[in-house]
Amino acid sequence: MLTVNAYAALSATEPLAPTTIERRDVGPKDVLIEIRYAGVCHSDIHAVRGEWGQLTYPQVVGHEIAGIVAEVGSEVTRYAVGDRVGVGCMVNSCRKCENCLAGLENYCLAGFTATYTGLDRDGTITQGGYSTHVVVVEDFVLRIPDAISLEKAAPLLCAGITTYSPLAHWNAGPGKKVAVVGLGGLGHLAVKVAHAMGAEVTVLSRTLAKQDDGLAFGAADYRATADPDTFTELANTFDLIINTVSANIDVDAYLSLLRLDGTLVSVGAAPEPLPVSVVSLVGNRRSFTGSTIGSISETQEMLDFCAEHSIVPETELIAAKEINEAFDRVLSSDVRYRFVIDIATLA
Structure with a gap:
């Protein structure tokens, strides 16, 4: 297990606070990502405040993740150490239902495994991108085109x-x-x-x-x-x-x-x-x-389209210690147009 720094919600009513969490060991088909940037989505706020159901705390949120591959499993074929990659709102699905077999994992009939608050394959609760590292099976990792900076790429993975x-x-x-x-x-x-x-x-x-x-x-x-x-x-x-x-x-x-x-x-x-x-x-x-997000293949298509047409979000970069203030500003519509956390401030 890898112990990493993170910012987590300790309850539905307390501010997010620095902590450490455990990431699973890298399996044969897993990719370890050193997170560089994480976008702040309104969904993160709904989730940590228990507005979309009861959570198990502490809970790390964040499903707009951009970073660099730090390690790959022995059977990984799509990525290598040093690649620029991202992770969006899901990190797995059943892979067996009609929708998954059609390449529409986002509509998995069993429910896709969310990047945070989801039940992971090892029985643990998934923890999101407000952290320094994450381990994700390679099939749910996206390649970020060179034309898009990692900071700007992060919000594309959800928004x-x-x-x-x-x-x-x-x-x-x-x-x-x-x-x-x-x-x-x-x-x-x-x-x-x-x-x-x-x-x-x-x-x-x-x-x-x-x-x-x-x-x-x-x-x-x-x-x-x-x-x-x-x-x-x-x-x-x-x-x-x-x-x-x-x-x-x-x-x-x-x-x-x-x-x-x-x-x-x-x-x-x-x-x-x-x-x-x-x-x-x-x-x-x-x-x-x-409509809800998109499949992995469509998400890659979106990233390539944005690179081709020079489309990037308007972002404001913040340090990890500013997350709670950013949540307040999101709720008061005081952001143009997406906060992005510099994860280096968590290291």
Whole structure:
């Protein structure tokens, strides 16, 4: 076992604090990664505060991991010491169900093994990327292209794939009108990716406070949803709407913005059920659906796409000791647009 430094939640109510955790020995198919950077996702906050179910503490979170291969198992063929790699939201799956066999591990019927709070193959609880090292089976390790710095790559492993996957699946591209709800950690990447795919992008945000940023990221239009005229003027406009916010929204109002056969996709997880009128769906054959991260192959595709199109997140680098302050700032929307922890400050 390898003892490593980490920042962990000790309970649902206490601040995160420095500690040490154990990583399993490197098995034949495992990769030991020296973590250089870890992104801070809103999901990390939900998890440590017990908002998505009871946890076993101490718990280390973080599923936007970028680093360097430090050791490989005897049967590893894809990676070598010194390679630039990343780990996203999952570190294993059943490998046997219909979805896994189709290469869609993120929809594993048994539930994929989450990078943190998951039940690992040895019966332990997985611990995430707010730590100096992690051991992951090679099939769930991603290669980070040289064109993307490790610092910028980290948020792509969650925020990037979470938005790329629905945009690719619903064929965002030339001739398509795409709206992005919310311009936060996910939303700003959705705008950049959709624009690079060739779609005409509109940002739908509560106010116009980030309008200049949205237009700079590639949006052709930026509208305030607090203005009721927005929903009147944009009725029957979009082929695809990506909802990136985790707050409750008026689903019927957003469905009214879709043209015939348009789709509203939620990637943000609202805390309460979202009511929807069937009339909003049948009138223009609209769809309301959801999407979660992406498969390993699609995540690699996303990284390569971002490298090709020079897409990187807007980040603010912080030291490990600033994690609790960063959590508070995320909750108050005081970040443009993703915090990234310099793991060297944990060493």
